[in-house]
């Protein structure tokens with residue numbers, strides 16, 4: 195994997211966010227900076243949010259039962275409710291173009307006749323989007339496969355229709371070894387044959403950045419919509435975000451890179467989208483939103499031509515396509531249905547972008563027919579939703595940056611030092627003392643109540659989480675918690691400990707004075723006894739301890 199930090203200047207070491215030069219280009223083939231993309235995102239955000247909530251774009255077809263082609267024995271399940279998806283069951287409430295007979299694949303009607311659609315105008319693919327009784331099956335791929343995803347995803351008998359807005363991408367609790375294995379396999383796809391030039395390098399780097407950007411975008415969403423198990427509320431978790439994404443400038447940058455890739459793909463289909471005809475009640479609304487969005491995009495945002503410059507030698511491009519398709523297949527192995535669904539949406543969205551970027555040559559009519567005319571409804575939905583996800587990530591990153599800076603301001607100076615070091619040391623010391631005490635109690639076979647409870651509780655496996663983390667400073671308990679809640683308990687406990695220590699010390703001094711006459715009397719008696727015994731010639735009468743007054747223990751109790 196490319197060196198994670200090289201692309202970034204370290205303007206200011208104070209915050210990881212500042213380690214990214216926001217005005218620097220995102221890469222050699224990306225003539226856009228973070229600032230520029232933030233500006234674009236601000237302008238298109240409300241239209242994009244509105245668009246992904248329309249009836250046209252909010253439904254997606256997906257097969258949760260598709261077999262994992264990568265591993266045998268991949269029958270794991272995520273039992274958390276958050277991993278589940280709600281599928282569409284009330285078909286009557288859907289618009290006409292979503293009815294089973296129109297969707298074709300859902301009713302297993304696979305006899306497509308894509309030729310019947312005709313290619314007599316530039317936008318024949320749009321007819322597929324909504325027209326009743328027209329086959330809506332994937333592109334005709336029998337001549338040459340130019341797809342970067344597995345087209346059989348949408349033709350399966352077991353595919354279901356899901357409302358993406360009813361199944362938001364957020365924290366599900368899915369993780370551990372299985373999720374780690376999935377990510378590992380995804381990154382392993384980036385092992386192209388030995389490097390042989392700049393072109394290979396850019397392709398490989400681009401592949402890695404797309405995977406890492408996807409990973410970071412998912413990490414941003416799960417941190418932004420995270421369940422606080424103490425309050426039961428969903429909301430942003432800054433610590434988690436910093437741990438997964440914020441502390442790694444390259445990961446943040448890769449999200450922006452992906453934004454540039456998808457934005458360029460949308461820009462490229464702009465001439466065809468102008469003629470959009472959704473033939474439904476939503477037509478004008480959907481159309482104006484899409485047009486507003488694409489009108490804010492610029493061709494310079496990403497230069498796909500630098501990735502595969504030599505069009506004659508398509509070996510590298512084929513390799514890239516094959517590997518990307520494998521990534522979309524790896525999604526079938528994800529155990530959490532909701533994660534799998536959003537993984538499919540996003541990998542299909544990127545795959546669609548790549549097809550538009552690398553297979554569409556605007557000057558070639560044939561390529562236009564092969565790519566644009568054959569785009570399916572699901573590809574377009576995936577493309578727009580993936581762009582929506584990236585837009586969401588960027589908005590979340592900007593919010594997290596504000597939260598982070600606010601915390602840094604609050605945490606400045608001595609207060610921060612004490613908060614982050616002193617209390618940490620104190621709690622470490624307390625923990626080690628408690629462990630020792632527990633250890634000695636356990637050693638004697640007597641368990642305290644808490645230990646018994648611990649023994650009854652199922653053992654949590656040691657979490658591999660956060661091994662590679664540079665954790666930010668710990669949260670200060672908010673001042674406004676006042677005398678209630680966790681912080682007041684902590685003060686109460688500290689006061690009780692101090693008071694106890696003080697009482698013990700006073701007791702010790704007091705007993706020393708009280709016991710002094712008795713101990714002196716004992717000492718005189720013992721020595722007088724010893725002298726008397728030696729005077730009368732009795733030896734060995736006293737114990738060793740008593741014979742040597744220096745080892746005589748004073749009894750203060």
Ligand SMILES: Cc1cc2nc3c(=O)[nH]c(=O)nc-3n(C[C@H](O)[C@H](O)[C@H](O)COP(=O)(O)OP(=O)(O)OC[C@H]3O[C@@H](n4cnc5c(N)ncnc54)[C@H](O)[C@@H]3O)c2cc1C
Nearest residue numbers: 364365366367368369373374376406409410416445533537
């Ligand atoms: C396809 C898919 C979709 C998922 N969707 C969700 C979801 O919707 N909600 C949810 O709660 N969980 C989801 N997960 C799980 C989530 O991505 C994490 O795997 C999980 O939260 C455990 O995180 P972790 O900290 O153990 O490390 P992981 O995120 O599993 O990462 C493993 C290792 O990869 C490296 N790494 C991490 N991020 C990056 C990056 N951006 N670039 C390069 N390297 C990186 C690190 O070295 C890390 O230790 C999904 C997982 C997958 C595979």
